[in-house]
Amino acid sequence: MYLKEDSRGEDVKTVQEILKKLGYNPGPVDGWYGQKTENAVICFQEEHNLYGDGIIGPNTWQSLHQALAIHIEEQINPQAENDGQTGLMNWVRVPADPYRDGYDRFFLREDAAQAYMRVYEKVQEAGGKLTSSGARRSLQAAVSPSRSATSFHYTGRALDLFVGSSMENRALDPFVVSSDGDRYWRVFVRADGGKPMEIEAVTYGSRKNGKLVNDRFLDLTSLFKAEGFERIRARRSFFNNGTWLGAEWWHFQYEKGLKKGVSTFGGELLKVYTEDQVRPMPPWQYRARVFGVNWF
Numbered sequence: 001m002y003l004k005e006d007s008r009g010e011d012v013k014t015v016q017e018i019l020k021k022l023g024y025n026p027g028p029v030d031g032w033y034g035q036k037t038e039n040a041v042i043c044f045q046e047e048h049n050l051y052g053d054g055i056i057g058p059n060t061w062q063s064l065h066q067a068l069a070i071h072i073e074e075q076i077n078p079q080a081e082n083d084g085q086t087g088l089m090n091w092v093r094v095p096a097d098p099y100r101d102g103y104d105r106f107f108l109r110e111d112a113a114q115a116y117m118r119v120y121e122k123v124q125e126a127g128g129k130l131t132s133s134g135a136r137r138s139l140q141a142a143v144s145p146s147r148s149a150t151s152f153h154y155t156g157r158a159l160d161l162f163v164g165s166s167m168e169n170r171a172l173d174p175f176v177v178s179s180d181g182d183r184y185w186r187v188f189v190r191a192d193g194g195k196p197m198e199i200e201a202v203t204y205g206s207r208k209n210g211k212l213v214n215d216r217f218l219d220l221t222s223l224f225k226a227e228g229f230e231r232i233r234a235r236r237s238f239f240n241n242g243t244w245l246g247a248e249w250w251h252f253q254y255e256k257g258l259k260k261g262v263s264t265f266g267g268e269l270l271k272v273y274t275e276d277q278v279r280p281m282p283p284w285q286y287r288a289r290v291f292g293v294n295w296f
């Protein structure tokens with residue numbers, strides 16, 4: 001069986017339903033394999049170590065069903081993944097606020113999840129939104145130029161706010177991003193319960209501080225920092241008219257407990273996976289990288 005762009009029928013509908021449950025956006029569940037469905041299939045394939053051609057053959061079909069089975073298992077018992085394996089931290093499912101194609105939940109290791117929840121509750125209380133593009137990255141996910149081999153996402157210590165929730169529409173986006181010098185950003189959440197502020201907002205088009213936005217905001221960067229989450233810098237390429245995927249304003253990583261020059265990438269992987277689980281996986285070859293030296 002092969003499904004590809006312009007295919008129609010019940011099988012396409014099934015694929016769309018599965019993709020939706022897994023947090024992808026295939027467009028309407030209408031049994032028509034349009035552009036949105038194809039994009040969602042490519043994303044799924046790339047995250048599951050499959051050739052990202054947007055065509056559903058037997059391998060992709062099987063992977064979709066396996067991923068669905070894992071997803072259902074997680075929903076029934078979301079915190080049970082590491083139970084019984086003493087010494088490992090749990091992966092904890094935490095909520096996010098759905099916005100456009102963003103997710104309504106994601107996974108962090110337990111200490112990062114608790115810290116995130118304290119931030120989430122403050123934002124909720126003020127009437128703001130915290131969106132998500134996901135957090136945990138599968139150990140099987142292929143390493144590519146846009147994906148660091150030693151990403152904090154593998155270790156359960158990083159989260160991404162929904163990439164499409166700022167830098168587009170200053171008047172409506174849930175977040176406003178302002179340049180903070182040296183390729184760093186400061187992220188503000190629009191919230192009725194926030195403080196009145198005037199912020200110089202950056203857009204993808206301008207790539208630097210531009211129009212002033214007056215509204216009520218919470219300083220999300222400070223809220224995250226108080227709980228141990230640090231921001232990262234935009235890639236240099238972003239400022240040379242590179243793709244907006246280099247902006248990285250959405251990425252926050254939990255650095256609490258890490259010692260510069262001492263903590264290793266491998267050591268952090270082993271806090272959430274057994275050695276048997278990580279040894280065959282691509283990230284394990286970078287296990288010797290050291291935090292603050294060659295692992296950021």
Ligand SMILES: [Zn+2]
Pocket residue numbers: 153158159160250251252
């Ligand atoms: Zn990220």
